[in-house]
Amino acid sequence: MKEHTLILLLFLVISIAIMGLFLVIFQSSKIENETGMQNPKKKRFFFFIILASILLVLLSITIPKSPYFQYADNSPAKVVYIAAQQYVFLSSFQAITLDNINTEAIEVPANEVIEFRVTSLDVNHGFAIYNDKAELVTQTQAMPGYINKLRWKFTEPGKYNILCLEFCGGGHSFMRSSFTVK
Ligand SMILES: [Cu+2]
Secondary structure, three states: OOHHHHHHHHHHHHHHHHHHHHHHHHHHOOOOOOOOOOOHHHHHHHHHHHHHHHHHHHHHHHHHHOHHHOOOOOOOOEEEEEEEEOOEEEEEOOOOEOOEOOOOOOEEOOOOEEEEEEEEOOOOEEEEEEOOOOOEEEEEEEOEOOOEEEEEEOOOOEEEEEEOOOOOOOOHHHOEEEEEEO
16 A cells, blocks of 8 residues: 555544544533423434535545645656755765765756655754745655655756754754755
8 A cells, every 4th residue: 555545544543533422522511301492303403414415525635735745756866865954054976974964065856856865863843934035835854864855846946045944943043054955
């Protein structure tokens, strides 16, 4: 089974569990010989159905847009390794590890799928890509011990900046790097 199918299944299981919890609370709140509101059980049931429908609609819109599925079926034209460290971003076309710390200028082609393999050598950092208008293009977390894969297709050539989106210490706001799309 593909990784993104597993993630989709996980989301579905969690959403069914949440709906199950709603149902249990709804069932346990039944009171004998109620007075006051007319047909409260019916109203509660409709309220539950409306809530569940809203949840289902929102999940079905947002889950497919999860970055895990972006360009999942394309094989990337270039793989860029990113290692965040207080307070720099190391970038290379070769894997970066604690035994092999290297960094080089990155230039990637436009209109091709680029895969960033993002990790951290110390604490949690953010890896956010901004275009030359300072608009956030895409982002992921840089976490020690994990490699987060972020795929993106840059349609506009130019200089892109990398900034940290996770407060990681005193030098956080100075933590930046850049790369070129040609
Ligand atoms: Cu930071």
